[in-house]
Amino acid sequence: xxxxxxxxxxxxxxxxxxxxxxxxxxxxxxxxxxxxxxxxxxxxxxxxxxxxxxxxxxxxxxxxxxxxxxxxxxxxxxxxxxxxxxxxxxxxxxxxxxxxxxxxxxxxxxxxxxxxxxxxxxxxxxxxxxxxxxxxxxxxxxxxxxxxxxxxxxxxxxxxxxxxxxxxxxxxxxxxxxxxxxxxxxxxxxxxxxxxxxxxxxxxxxxxxxxxxxxxxxxxxxxxxxxxxxxxxxxxxxxxxxxxxxxxxxxxxxxxxxxxxxxxxxxxxxxxxxxxxxxxxxxxxxxxxxxxxxxxxxxxx
Amino acid sequence: xxxxxxxxxxxxxxxxxxxxxxxxxxxxxxxxxxxxxxxxxxxxxxxxxxxxxxxxxxxxxxxxxxxxxxxxxxxxxxxxxxxxxxxxxxxxxxxxxxxxxxxxxxxxxxxxxxxxxxxxxxxxxxxxxxxxxxxxxxxxxxxxxxxxxxxxxxxxxxxxxxxxxxxxxxxxxxxxxxxxxxxxxxxxxxxxxxxxxxxxxxxxxxxxxxxxxxxxxxxxxxxxxxxxxxxxxxxxxxxxxxxxxxxxxxxxxxxxxxxxxxxxxxxxxxxxxxxxxxxxxxxxxxxxxxxxxxxxxxxxxxxxxxxxxxxxxxxxxxxx
Numbered sequence: 001x002x003x004x005x006x007x008x009x010x011x012x013x014x015x016x017x018x019x020x021x022x023x024x025x026x027x028x029x030x031x032x033x034x035x036x037x038x039x040x041x042x043x044x045x046x047x048x049x050x051x052x053x054x055x056x057x058x059x060x061x062x063x064x065x066x067x068x069x070x071x072x073x074x075x076x077x078x079x080x081x082x083x084x085x086x087x088x089x090x091x092x093x094x095x096x097x098x099x100x101x102x103x104x105x106x107x108x109x110x111x112x113x114x115x116x117x118x119x120x121x122x123x124x125x126x127x128x129x130x131x132x133x134x135x136x137x138x139x140x141x142x143x144x145x146x147x148x149x150x151x152x153x154x155x156x157x158x159x160x161x162x163x164x165x166x167x168x169x170x171x172x173x174x175x176x177x178x179x180x181x182x183x184x185x186x187x188x189x190x191x192x193x194x195x196x197x198x199x200x201x202x203x204x205x206x207x208x209x210x211x212x213x214x215x216x217x218x219x220x221x222x223x224x225x226x227x228x229x230x231x232x233x234x235x236x237x238x239x240x241x242x243x244x245x246x247x248x249x250x251x252x253x254x255x256x257x258x259x260x261x262x263x264x265x266x267x268x269x270x271x272x273x274x275x276x277x278x279x280x281x282x283x284x285x286x287x288x289x290x291x292x293x294x295x296x297x298x299x300x301x
Numbered sequence: 302x303x304x305x306x307x308x309x310x311x312x313x314x315x316x317x318x319x320x321x322x323x324x325x326x327x328x329x330x331x332x333x334x335x336x337x338x339x340x341x342x343x344x345x346x347x348x349x350x351x352x353x354x355x356x357x358x359x360x361x362x363x364x365x366x367x368x369x370x371x372x373x374x375x376x377x378x379x380x381x382x383x384x385x386x387x388x389x390x391x392x393x394x395x396x397x398x399x400x401x402x403x404x405x406x407x408x409x410x411x412x413x414x415x416x417x418x419x420x421x422x423x424x425x426x427x428x429x430x431x432x433x434x435x436x437x438x439x440x441x442x443x444x445x446x447x448x449x450x451x452x453x454x455x456x457x458x459x460x461x462x463x464x465x466x467x468x469x470x471x472x473x474x475x476x477x478x479x480x481x482x483x484x485x486x487x488x489x490x491x492x493x494x495x496x497x498x499x500x501x502x503x504x505x506x507x508x509x510x511x512x513x514x515x516x517x518x519x520x521x522x523x524x525x526x527x528x529x530x531x532x533x534x535x536x537x538x539x540x541x542x543x544x545x546x547x548x549x550x551x552x553x554x555x556x557x558x559x560x561x562x563x564x565x566x567x568x569x570x571x572x573x574x575x576x577x578x579x580x581x582x583x584x585x586x587x588x589x590x591x592x593x594x595x596x597x598x599x600x601x602x603x604x605x606x607x608x609x610x611x612x613x614x615x616x617x618x619x620x621x
Contacts, residue, residue, distance in 0.1 A: 035420075038412075038426070064453060115338070115340060123333055125330065128334075135345070140542075141353060145353075145550065145592070148587045148591055152355070168347075172348045175345060235437075235439050236571075255439060277435075281435060288424075
């Protein structure tokens, strides 16, 4: 946690330092060396989203007539595409599937990682460090080399085309990273607290739920937020394991259900992409710091 | 209560020693560890380790969906060896990974250095930078698909307005343009991760080092190469391993934008594996392509491992 804490506090410590040295740069120089490049990068990073929003609210005739209307702006925006999406397609259903699978897989992997991380850090059985290393290696196995054998296994277990297949498969992506993150948090909790509880007669499970978990809440939030994003984003397993339109998740449904030859499809496609991203972006905006510490924490440990 | 006391061996002799088998199994230290590790072990064993082994086995069979295959030895691999599309996909994957990783690293590091300066709205800008990483890849890939549309591309339109081109560029219809476009989209999506993790690394570098160097008259370039870069090496090694690994095995960006086309020009090994394995129902051949990725991945992990070894002497340890 010291690393993570320093990552979040570092900003503040560092701000003082930059202010201390910043007087060495004059304003025109800073505009050229800092603000202009930063501005350019930000514009490129954000343009696709601007374009997504703009397309989603543009009336059809403005979409394809680029001579009469300036394509970079919209006159008389419409919610037609969003409406069509929500009431004429199964989009709400796909959104619900995505949420259901993400939340269930996140909950399952948090439960498993809390237990595993606690056992590795605190029960310290023989070979705990090796097991910790092996779990981390699981993080480096990409889904693209597993989806074919996993598809045959899913078929054998009778889970094909069931959300349960994803709920059980996604934790393989989430557990390695959450375990690693939580191990870092658990290590920072003083051992003395636990010894006191043991002497007072608490069981290991009580120690975990009454002492360790309340102290590790920031770590749990970080792991949960990051896991949710990973699940929402996952594509290849969802594409391979699900076949019926009803069960699809948003990313798969957008790619497979919306793509017809219609020249006007862009409005609803972009509306679909926008509505599918919004829940994540809103969630992210509330928990930016936790998200960043999850992302950098797992790498820095 | 008694259980804990027995386990901790702090109970004075003579207190209740007779514990049932169940109690011993539920609280003794090794068993406790087993219970705690069980969910993780089950999930990772059944859905990660087992498929990994099964994938290698499948690559030696002619399995199809719904029909168990027979062992065919190296037939799948020999077939792929003579398959020009497979080699094209290897070439594409290496090109994609190489170009995208180098550019992502360069721009990501540059962006991290910019964000590390004293700028207004720093934390807000940092949050905005990460948005491309938060939004699901497929959904932003769809946006890129629209931006690179052959008829209504905003880029073609702008270039035409400026009088730079006469005809719309067929971004995703021409082999080289399509490669450039998917690489661009990958770079766009990967920069935030690299920039923000490197920024976290930069913030741990002690400011006094920079101050001392400035007083000694070091140029900004010297400060960067002699202080920033060496101290950042370990974290660069980890970040770039992740980046290379996930770029090499990328699937969704390509699938959403081009599906490997035009004429296989953007097929990566992962997308070819999906097309052959799932769509054409040649599970064995698809598994062989996936297995062929493993040596490359191991190579990337080894390089990073040796990068991490350098950590020891940087922190004053011995160079073992």
